[in-house]
Amino acid sequence: MTTPTYQYYNQLFKNEQLPLCYCNLDLLNENIQAIAKRAEGKNKTIRVATKSVRSTFVLQHILKSNPIYKGLMCYSGNEALWLIEKGFDDLLLGYPIVNKEEIRKICQQTKAGKKIILMVDSEEHLLLINSIAKEENIVQPLCIDIDMSTDFPGIHFGVLRSPITTVQKGKELIDCFNKYDNISLSALMGYEAQIAGLGEKNPANGLKNLVIPFLKKKSIVDYTKRRQELVEYIKQKKHPITIVNAGGTGSIESSKLENWVTEITVGSGFYSPALFDYYNQFKHQPAVGFALQIVRKPKPDFYTCLGGGYIASGTIGIDKQPTPYLPIGVKLTENEGTGEVQTPFEYKGNEPLNIGDTILFRHAKAGEINERFKEMYLISDGKIIDKIKTYRGEDQCFCDSIALKTNLHVVFQYAIFVQF
Ligand SMILES: Cc1ncc(COP(=O)(O)O)c(C=O)c1O
Numbered sequence: 404m405t406t407p408t409y410q411y412y413n414q415l416f417k418n419e420q421l422p423l424c425y426c427n428l429d430l431l432n433e434n435i436q437a438i439a440k441r442a443e444g445k446n447k448t449i450r451v452a453t454k455s456v457r458s459t460f461v462l463q464h465i466l467k468s469n470p471i472y473k474g475l476m477c478y479s480g481n482e483a484l485w486l487i488e489k490g491f492d493d494l495l496l497g498y499p500i501v502n503k504e505e506i507r508k509i510c511q512q513t514k515a516g517k518k519i520i521l522m523v524d525s526e527e528h529l530l531l532i533n534s535i536a537k538e539e540n541i542v543q544p545l546c547i548d549i550d551m552s553t554d555f556p557g558i559h560f561g562v563l564r565s566p567i568t569t570v571q572k573g574k575e576l577i578d579c580f581n582k583y584d585n586i587s588l589s590a591l592m593g594y595e596a597q598i599a600g601l602g603e604k605n606p607a608n609g610l611k612n613l614v615i616p617f618l619k620k621k622s623i624v625d626y627t628k629r630r631q632e633l634v635e636y637i638k639q640k641k642h643p644i645t646i647v648n649a650g651g652t653g654s655i656e657s658s659k660l661e662n663w664v665t666e667i668t669v670g671s672g673f674y675s676p677a678l679f680d681y682y683n684q685f686k687h688q689p690a691v692g693f694a695l696q697i698v699r700k701p702k703p704d705f706y707t708c709l710g711g712g713y714i715a716s717g718t719i720g721i722d723k724q725p726t727p728y729l730p731i732g733v734k735l736t737e738n739e740g741t742g743e744v745q746t747p748f749e750y751k752g753n754e755p756l757n758i759g760d761t762i763l764f765r766h767a768k769a770g771e772i773n774e775r776f777k778e779m780y781l782i783s784d785g786k787i788i789d790k791i792k793t794y795r796g797e798d799q800c801f802c803d804s805i806a807l808k809t810n811l812h813v814v815f816q817y818a819i820f821v822q823f
Pocket of ligand 1: 672769
């Protein structure tokens with residue numbers, strides 16, 4: 404389909420309550436197929452990163468769209484448990500959890516026959532999970548997270564997550580599995596963030612962009628070897644490994660070249676937020692965005708919208724604020740950026756903007772926008788076809804606070820107590 408114009412969205416949202424978040428289903432479908440195409444040909448499946456989606460409707464839609472999509476990578480234990488309740492299966496926790504109650508409930512789901520793998524990177528994790536799995540009388544499958552960063556003189560190229568930074572440390576942790584009867588080594592994951600999550604053309608990175616492709620090339624050679632050696636060691640030691648997980652949206656092309664990798668995790672590419680415009684190897688469609696309404700005109704060529712300050716996580720930088728999308732030519736002011744409740748901007752283009760009109764923005768990252776909105780307007784073929792719930796819209800909030808459901812439960816108990 405051709406990329407929608409400003410008037411396409413302005414007409415659609417004319418009578419809606421703004422701000423709103425939308426998902427253009429036609430563009431989402433294009434991205435789903437484009438990502439599948441990028442990954443095809445090397446016998447890999449794609450695991451969907453839930454943190455970059457945060458909508459059960461969209462997760463289901465992606466999984467149903469093409470057999471290459473298989474399983475979810477979750478970002479919290481409670482999230483995984485809730486997704487199981489909603490009917491999802493084949494879940495890999497992308498990060499370690501150490502809350503005993505969450506681990507216990509996950510072990511109980513394993514006992515009930517669900518496929519759910521916990522992430523570990525130290526013997527402390529093994530010990531904790533083994534003791535709970537023993538009490539539950541099960542063998543809990545685990546995945547080792549190995550560090551994929553590369554150290555260059557004066558530069559740590561990658562993220563700080565797993566302490567398994569060498570093949571030797573990996574082998575030592577793999578050998579630890581022999582000490583415990585209630586866990587099994589079923590998977591290995593290495594997330595090469597410096598390839599997958601770092602574009603080569605981000606203007607906020609200035610001159611660094613010139614060296615990024617060179618560092619990426621060197622780093623791929625470095626971690627590829629580590630991952631291969633560890634996979635071989637795990638197989639040689641006869642652990643029941645079935646999954647070797649790699650990458651993210653930005654590394655599909657390199658991750659799929661590793662023969663020992665079985666699956667690639669992808670999340671951000673489906674919505675394709677602003678930070679994913681800056682890669683050399685691909686460009687997906689801006690499927691998700693949000694619409695603000697012009698509520699005042701402070702001076703000629705300047706307009707102010709209600710809302711908009713949905714800043715992305717990570718290090719603080721100009722690239723973490725939302726990017727004006729349509730009409731083309733909207734410029735944020737340096738003093739205010741996108742504000743808590745007011746977003747002023749300058750516009751000298753050809754669209755006749757008036758109070759009440761819509762201005763389209765894109766978030767810097769993929770899933771975080773769904774913490775700000777309870778629903779996404781689903782758009783297809785020039786029409787609003789549905790309103791789908793986000794995690795927030797389903798009263799769920801992981802990583803940010805305790806799930807709202809728990810709070811409501813406490814309030815309910817208190818109400819009963821007061822009555823008596
Ligand atoms: C462990 C892990 N795998 C994969 C990804 C890739 O996800 P995305 O495609 O959203 O960049 C991430 C993102 O942070 C991650 O933490």
